[in-house]
Amino acid sequence: MPVIEVTNLHKRYGETVAVDDVSFDVAAGEIFGVLGPNGAGKTTTVECVAGLRVPDGGEVSVLGLDPRRDATRLRQLVGVQLQESQLPDRLRVAEALEMYASFYRDPTDPARLIDELGLGEKRNTPYQKLSGGQKQRLSIALALVGNPKIAILDELTTGLDPQARRDTWGLIERVRERGVTILLVTHFMEEAERLCDRLAVIDKGRVVALDSPTGLVSAVAPEQRIRFRPSAPLDDRLLADLPQVSAVTRSGTQVVVTGTGDVLHAVTSVLARNQIIAADLRLEQATLDDAFVELTGHRPAE
Amino acid sequence: MHAFGQILKIETRLYLRDLAAPLITIVLPLLLLTVFGMIPALRESNPDFGDRSFIQYFAPSLLVITLAMAAVNILPTVLATYRERGVLRRLATTPASPAALLAAQLVISLGTILISAVLLIVVGRLAFDVPLPRHPLGFALALVLGTAALLALGLLVAAVAPTNKSAQAIAVPLFMLVMFFGGVYLPRFMLPNFLVRIGDYTPPGVQALLDAWTTDAPRPLHLAIMAVIAVLAGSAAAKLFRWE
The missing domain is CATH 3.30.70.100 (Alpha-Beta Plaits)
Structure with missing residues (x-):
């Protein structure tokens, strides 16, 4: 039973075709990767899934709902971690999580989430004083605080050092163990290989391959x-x-x-x-x- | 509503944590009022100021400091920064709307302006012989319309400036013009007459505030112009505003 269905998605910005024709399904409980070179249309694709952009063609269905028409309901069910989105400098870790928790009907306990993500000692630290890895973990925490069924994570570990990257991967695996379906955008092979059950490789706005990491490798070589x-x-x-x-x-x-x-x-x-x-x-x-x-x-x- | 309350609470904390903003917006005008008010000569009425004391004449310009800071300096830079850093976009993915953040910022601006106005009026009355507004309704109208005009201009800046830097590039000159024509840098009696007349129609409309505070009803044209600016700038801002 797929929780995300994307069918013949098409999206243009003016004359530029960002997503030409993309289709894939994501099953419940899966970590699904969207892999591709820069500018391939990965981010636009997941932004359409998240309801941030209106597709010019094709169908997107998330938990059986339309990301645009049922936006209000879906925002309760889908946590989104965007590429390069930051928080105000003076906002403290605990404040950010408590504020985001207040947006949701059935949030998780922010204090517990802070501990789970290893930010316990940083709860009163302002955003600007956090390291890159801590900022990233906070950003992931914000995507999870609403107890989502699906988490969309865009360029999760870009800009992190190798240790922080590995820590983040461990975290994502723990999140999946809680039953959250994860849609992951990445351009790191190692990350895709380690985390993803299945991958869609996107190039120039099209899906060029869709398989498990090992399946992709043995099919190609x-x-x-x-x-x-x-x-x-x-x-x-x-x-x-x-x-x-x-x-x-x-x-x-x-x-x-x-x-x-x-x-x-x-x-x-x-x-x-x-x-x-x-x-x-x-x-x-x-x-x-x-x-x-x-x-x-x-x-x-x- | 719960979410909006939380956003307002957190944004207010962030505003207060940025000490410079409340200091310049609320404390500085009050400090200037006190410093000038302690000089006896400035409390005596003088025909140069239309038989008012200098303090009475200058008090509305002190209020202009608050208005200019809150509406065309802090508001557009905060909003442009939030957009540049993806704060608004991120909110758009949650059940809370980025509009709630915009509303919280407006509430903070209005709250700041109200607090500063009350402080200036009360301290001026108690300590320095500045009368309570002689025409309370006219004063309230002049303040509301002047505030609306300036906030609309501030939002327009926030709407057209994609980044913090570009917001400041527009906001700072605008801020200085508002301060200049509001008689903050040079008391208006020192300005040539035509500059004073321009100042009458420059938001927030210091002459209308002065009239209502120390004499009688403000002139309808002064108020009408503020209303027109508020509507024009406000609708342009609404049309141009982008969350990302």
């Missing part, structure tokens, strides 16, 4: 590559004859085996049978980065 140095002379044919293996080459003292499926297991079994030890064994697989480049022709950020 199913080949695996095994490198090792054999402890004894090895006849290449022993490996080349395996059904999983597509090629065996040599690179100096290294043997490089390319193949698909459980090629690693097949190769190591053969080596074991022949009492050959594989030194410096490495398995190389395509990453989401490779899939992304393949799909969009863009280098991913970072």
Whole structure:
């Protein structure tokens, strides 16, 4: 049962087409990623889902409601964390959360949320004195304080250092465990790979792929590559004859085996049978980065 | 309503935390009134000021400081900053409307103006022989219309300025003009006559305030002009205002 349905979404700004034709469904309890290069139309897409923009074409349905017509009801049910939205400098952490809590019919306890997000010691700290990671956690807290069924998080970890980024990921996983469906916009591969159950890769306003992170990778580049140095002379044919293996080459003292499926297991079994030890064994697989480049022709950020 | 109450409470705190704003808007006019009022010569009536004392003559200009600060200085910069930083946009995603934040800012401006007016009137009356407004209704009208005209101009600035910087670039010269024609920088008797006449029609309309405070009913034309400015600037602001 999808909680978000986007069908043939189209949005223009003047002559510029921001979103050409985007369709996807998000199931309840899922972390769904919208991935794509800058300017691909990710933010516009989720802004249409959040009801901040009116689509020029197509359908958007959130929890069975229309984001524009039923905006009042949906705002109670959907928490939104926007890219680059800040708070007044002198606003304190606890004040911000209590104020936002007052907007909702059934808010969560702000004090508990503050502790959960590790902002307990900062409750009386003004916004301007918070670090980037703390600001981001506060922003996420504001999106969650209304006890939403869906949280839309845009560029969650942009501008955070690697540690803060990892902390934020852990937080998002905990939020999902509470049953919140998460629509996540990102251009970090690592983030998408770690967090998302499924991903829509958007490029130039269109969905170019829609699958789980591993599904995307194996669809684009199913080949695996095994490198090792054999402890004894090895006849290449022993490996080349395996059904999983597509090629065996040599690179100096290294043997490089390319193949698909459980090629690693097949190769190591053969080596074991022949009492050959594989030194410096490495398995190389395509990453989401490779899939992304393949799909969009863009280098991913970072 | 609950949400609006919370927003108003928090915005009021933020306003007070920014010490400079309440100090210049409320304390400075009162301080100037006290300093000038302590000089005996300024409390004696003088034909130069239409048989008023200097203090009586200058009190409306002190009120102009409050009005100019609240309406064309603080209001547009706060709103432009909130828009620039995405505060308004973020509110638009919640059940609270960014309009509630705008309304809270207006309530704070009006509250500030009211407090300052009452303080100037009461302290002026008790300490420095400034009469209570001679024409209370006319005074109230002049204050309300003058405030409305200035707030409308402030909102218009907030509407057309996309960022804090650009809001200040428009608001500061406007603020200085309002202060100048309101007789704050130079008491108006020192200005050439044509500048004084321009000042009569420059929001908030210091002459109407002076008339109602110390003599009699303000002139209808003075009030009408303020009403026209309020309506024109107000509807332009409403048309041009963007939340993001």
